Amino acid sequence: MTRDLPQRLLTTLVYVFLFMPIIMVVVMSLNASRYSVFPVPEWSFVWYEKALEDETIGAALKNSLVIALVSAVLATIIGTTVSIALVRFRFRFQNLVRSAFMSPLIFPEMILAVMLLILSASLNLQGGFWIVVAGHVLVGLPFVITVVSARLHGFDSSLEEAAQDLGANEWATFRRITMPLALPGIIGGGLLAFTTSFDNFIITYLVAGSDVVTIPIKIYSMIRLEFSPKLHAFSTAIVFMTLCLLFLYRMVLRRQASY
Structure with a gap:
């Protein structure tokens, strides 16, 4: 179990590295601000509505x-x-x-x-x-x-x-x-x-x-x-x-x- 810990940790870091940009895109899509700022000041679906109207x-x-x-x-x-x-x-x-x-x-x-x-x-x-x-x-x-x-x-x-x-x-x-x-x-x-x-x-x-x-x-x-x-x-x-x-x-x- 202890021997597998470094391998599991490395695998987790690789997955985080690969998927973090996608996660940030999802988070920013719920940002009510006109600018992509983090932490998100206010949550909203307004940009989904504007995308649907385009x-x-x-x-x-x-x-x-x-x-x-x-x-x-x-x-x-x-x-x-x-x-x-x-x-x-x-x-x-x-x-x-x-x-x-x-x-x-x-x-x-x-x-x-x-x-x-x-x-x-x-x-x-x-x-x-x-x-x-x-x-x-x-x-x-x-x-x-x-x-x-x-x-x-x-x-x-x-x-x-x-x-x-x-x-x-x-x-x-x-x-x-x-x-x-x-x-x-x-x-x-x-x-x-x-x-x-x-x-x-x-x-x-x-x-x-x-x-x-x-x-x-x-x-x-x-x-x-x-x-x-x-x-x-x-x-x-x-x-x-x-x-x-x-x-x-x-x-x-x-x-x-x-x-």
């Missing part, structure tokens, strides 16, 4: 939700299809295909953003909604493939063979056996892809252009141009939303483990 923040939130939803759906469909192909079939260059889809986890996100920017310029797209969605799908795919592949490896493939022995074709087997058993992994991968897209800044900032303003870009512009306690309230709401998504993902994983 139409530009509402527009940025809408853009982020739409982009994240579209990206998550596309990444989930593509990632699930790739996972089934990688787990259930054997073909030439299989490892190469797997490595190609997992490569966004290896390459720095700045490199991916520059590559997308060059592609956008080559196709005369000049940024915009769909090139942002493409970038978010690219970074979300590895998470979907990892979670769905783990789920497909986790259940007995003999169930699919038994269904086919009883007369079910490949589509019926997928619809009635594979899909229900893989569903927790598909949902978990989709939630991770949604969270990754919702919080993405680098790719969005480089390829979005001036017409697409998401939440991370809005926060960045508020820091540069109009620092206001609304930023604290806005950021706190985003942190809370992200934590809810991660909590939902954790619930899905627990349900998956119980099967």
Whole structure:
């Protein structure tokens, strides 16, 4: 017990160092003062009200939700299809295909953003909604493939063979056996892809252009141009939303483990 005390103390200090900035943002969001002062002279939700009344923040939130939803759906469909192909079939260059889809986890996100920017310029797209969605799908795919592949490896493939022995074709087997058993992994991968897209800044900032303003870009512009306690309230709401998504993902994983 005594030997573990320094390690526990060090772990606690690391966690405090990591989470203290987030805690201070939450505290400052409840500060009634126009200035970020500590200790807080008076507590209030006034900056949450002002953030809700800001139409530009509402527009940025809408853009982020739409982009994240579209990206998550596309990444989930593509990632699930790739996972089934990688787990259930054997073909030439299989490892190469797997490595190609997992490569966004290896390459720095700045490199991916520059590559997308060059592609956008080559196709005369000049940024915009769909090139942002493409970038978010690219970074979300590895998470979907990892979670769905783990789920497909986790259940007995003999169930699919038994269904086919009883007369079910490949589509019926997928619809009635594979899909229900893989569903927790598909949902978990989709939630991770949604969270990754919702919080993405680098790719969005480089390829979005001036017409697409998401939440991370809005926060960045508020820091540069109009620092206001609304930023604290806005950021706190985003942190809370992200934590809810991660909590939902954790619930899905627990349900998956119980099967």
